[in-house]
Amino acid sequence: MRTRHSRGISRATAERLLGGSVTADDPGTGQLARVLAAASAPPRDGELASEQMVMAAFEANHLATSVTPRKEHTSMLAKIFTVKVLFTSLAAFATGGVALAATTGALGSGTHRPVVTASASAGASATSANPAASVGASPSVSAIPSAVPSHSAAAAQPTGTSSGTAAPASQAAPSSTAAALPATAAGLCEALAGDAGSTLSPASLVQALSKTSVLQTLSSGSAEFSSLVSTAGSAANVADYCALLLDLPQLPDPSQLGELPGTLLGQTLTALPASALATDLISLPASTLSQVLSAVPASALSTMLTELPSSVLSQLLAELPASVLSQLLSELPSSVLSQIFAELPASLLSQLPTSLLGQL
Amino acid sequence: MDLSDPEEFRSLYRDIQPGLLRYLRALAGPDAEDVASETWLQVARDIGTFAGDYDGFRGWVTTIARHRAIDGMRRRGRRPFGVPVPVEEMAGLPAADDTEAAGIESVSTDAALRLIATLPPDQAEAVLLRAVVGLDASAAGKVLGKRAGAVRTAAHRGLRTLAGRLSAAQAVGDKFRPGVTQREKLALKDMR
Numbered sequence: 001m002r003t004r005h006s007r008g009i010s011r012a013t014a015e016r017l018l019g020g021s022v023t024a025d026d027p028g029t030g031q032l033a034r035v036l037a038a039a040s041a042p043p044r045d046g047e048l049a050s051e052q053m054v055m056a057a058f059e060a061n062h063l064a065t066s067v068t069p070r071k072e073h074t075s076m077l078a079k080i081f082t083v084k085v086l087f088t089s090l091a092a093f094a095t096g097g098v099a100l101a102a103t104t105g106a107l108g109s110g111t112h113r114p115v116v117t118a119s120a121s122a123g124a125s126a127t128s129a130n131p132a133a134s135v136g137a138s139p140s141v142s143a144i145p146s147a148v149p150s151h152s153a154a155a156a157q158p159t160g161t162s163s164g165t166a167a168p169a170s171q172a173a174p175s176s177t178a179a180a181l182p183a184t185a186a187g188l189c190e191a192l193a194g195d196a197g198s199t200l201s202p203a204s205l206v207q208a209l210s211k212t213s214v215l216q217t218l219s220s221g222s223a224e225f226s227s228l229v230s231t232a233g234s235a236a237n238v239a240d241y242c243a244l245l246l247d248l249p250q251l252p253d254p255s256q257l258g259e260l261p262g263t264l265l266g267q268t269l270t271a272l273p274a275s276a277l278a279t280d281l282i283s284l285p286a287s288t289l290s291q292v293l294s295a296v297p298a299s300a301l302s303t304m305l306t307e308l309p310s311s312v313l314s315q316l317l318a319e320l321p322a323s324v325l326s327q328l329l330s331e332l333p334s335s336v337l338s339q340i341f342a343e344l345p346a347s348l349l350s351q352l353p354t355s356l357l358g359q360l
Numbered sequence: 361m362d363l364s365d366p367e368e369f370r371s372l373y374r375d376i377q378p379g380l381l382r383y384l385r386a387l388a389g390p391d392a393e394d395v396a397s398e399t400w401l402q403v404a405r406d407i408g409t410f411a412g413d414y415d416g417f418r419g420w421v422t423t424i425a426r427h428r429a430i431d432g433m434r435r436r437g438r439r440p441f442g443v444p445v446p447v448e449e450m451a452g453l454p455a456a457d458d459t460e461a462a463g464i465e466s467v468s469t470d471a472a473l474r475l476i477a478t479l480p481p482d483q484a485e486a487v488l489l490r491a492v493v494g495l496d497a498s499a500a501g502k503v504l505g506k507r508a509g510a511v512r513t514a515a516h517r518g519l520r521t522l523a524g525r526l527s528a529a530q531a532v533g534d535k536f537r538p539g540v541t542q543r544e545k546l547a548l549k550d551m552r
Contacts, residue, residue: 009523014516018490031526032519036491038472043378050397051373058369058404203406210431249405250398253435275405283401285394 053282056311060278188228189242192217202248209239210252233261244268247276254283258291265292266300270307277304278312286319294324298331305332306339313340318348326353361414363407373400376418379493380425382469386477386488387440388429395432399425419499422489426503441481475522483518486511 009017009029017033020040190198193208200208208214218225218235225238232241237260239252245268251257257265257280269277269292281289281304293301305313317325317340329337329352341349362368377396384392403421410420433440476487489500490511497515498508 009516009520011512011516014519015512017519018487018515020491029523032523035472035475035522035526036487038469039382039476039488040379040492040494041469043374044469047378047381048374050377050393050400051370053397054373054400054404055366055370057401058366058407061404061407062364062366207431210435212435250402254398279401279405283398 053315056309056315057279057282060275060282060309060312185228185231186242186245188225189238189245192225192228192238192242202246205246206243206248206250206252209242209248214239231264233259233264241268244272244280247272249276249279251280251283254280255285255288257284258288258295260295262295263297266296269296270300270303274307274309278308281308281316282312289316290320290324293320293328301328302332302336306336314344314348317344322352361417363410363417369404369407372414372417376421376493380422382473383422383488383493384425384429386473386484387426388433389438391429391432395425395429398428402428415496415499418493419495419502422493422495423503441477441484475525476518478525479518479521482514483521486514487518487522490515 009032013029017029017036020036189209190205192214193200193205195205195208215235218229218238228238228241229235232238236253236256240254240257241260241264242248243251260268269280272280281292284292296304308316320328325348329340332340377400380399381392381396384395388395399421402424410417412420430440473488473492476484476492478484479487485504486500489495489503490497493500495503497511501508501511504511
């Protein structure tokens with residue numbers, strides 16, 4: 001179907017067309033120029049729809065890496081700490097002497113001071129800016145021995161409890177999954193990605209974990225990785241679990257995240273720095289986000305929601321169906337609720353049942 | 361270029377995203393929006409590792425997007441450029457009756473992209489990266505892992521093929537006066 005006309009386009013003409021310097025009036029190439037101009041026409045509605053989400057991710061990242069946080073960030077962080085310490089104190093009463101260590105990742109970088117009065121009422125010592133201070137008895141009882149290697153430069157690991165690890169401490173009754181978590185889970189993940197010497201970059205690790213050969217290895221019932229599979233619930237869940245454990249820049253399979261056991265999700269997500277948590281949650285499809293937030297224990301949910309920057313928080317909550325949002329919020333203590341309501345846009349608040357608002 | 365400035369980052373996004381999304385739609389079909397969003401999240405997170413000028417940034421973002429698109433398709437067992445354009449995009453096309461009189465003049469962005477996407481993959485990609493994403497031959501070569509000359513050749517061939525399809529459609533159009541949509545159906549039929 002070629003015509004003489006089509007052969008008439010020289011290489012030089014092609015270059016001019018691609019560079020946009022041929023007008024539609026040009027007799028030989030006008031049609032083609034029109035097609036190319038239409039293909040590169042100015043943005044249409046919907047093509048910039050992700051702008052708000054992208055900017056929220058940019059700001060979340062900026063928040064974690066900027067050396068001198070802006071004023072509003074400081075005041076917001078102070079608020080977060082008030083709630084977090086208060087919540088930690090309340091939880092200490094509720095669980096009666098079980099050791100806690102709330103990890104806050106990048107937020108605990110020492111430039112912000114927790115509000116001491118809140119924690120003092122519970123008799124806990126929170127004299128340093130590091131909220132990983134243990135409350136109550138023996139600090140290592142429920143500390144989970146999962147060493148999290150710092151792969152992310154932005155990850156400010158909390159200087160932890162006596163165990164010296166950045167153990168995510170879910171004070172909810174230690175579950176069987178937590179007890180079964182091997183001390184070398186992170187090491188197994190690296191081995192799975194073919195990175196025994198910890199030499200790969202985080203991005204290469206994500207790629208390595210995304211490979212189908214990884215899933216094949218896991219599905220083949222290899223004894224070496226069987227503990228990862230049983231902890232994560234299934235072979236298909238392991239890649240995302242490892243990404244969380246190693247604090248990798250992306251989830252290999254975001255839509256699979258909701259399949260992880262809720263307790264495990266709570267532990268790994270609360271152990272992430274705030275910026276990584278924000279990026280991971282924002283990358284989830286809305287249905288997976290609902291699944292994940294509904295699956296994590298209420299205590300972990302409180303920690304996560306209060307840790308997120310307000311722009312990210314309102315963005316995320318706006319994605320949830322009203323019924324899911326109500327259900328989630330009804331599980332939270334009122335101190336956390338008041339913190340979250342302060343961040344929500346009015347349009348979202350109006351969708352909530354009045355019974356929830358009445359709790360405040 | 362101050363990449364730590366949110367407003368600067370926003371204007372880069374607004375400039376690059378539309379062309380990137382159009383390229384991804386041809387490459388990855390219905391996954392395009394997701395791939396583009398994931399790309400920008402990765403860019404927002406890894407921006408500290410980027411060093412270079414504006415054109416370098418455009419190429420960097422495009423490279424990330426292409427890797428993500430191809431990895432995603434591989435996991436789903438799909439081939440690049442193998443996904444038909446989603447049905448809802450047909451709604452954006454003018455009806456045949458409306459275009460009958462106007463002919464090819466009123467070609468829409470979607471129709472143009474669909475036409476380009478019917479080219480062999482290497483030609484379609486070269487044309488899209490250069491004319492739609494706005495990369496020069498050497499930047500497009502870096503994205504594709506090819507030399508600039510190879511990209512020029514592929515793009516040149518792509519344009520020649522397109523011109524051939526257009527004039528064939530014109531010839532048919534002169535006889536039957538079909539609208540843009542029907543012409544494209546003919547072009548698509550030729551490919552199969």
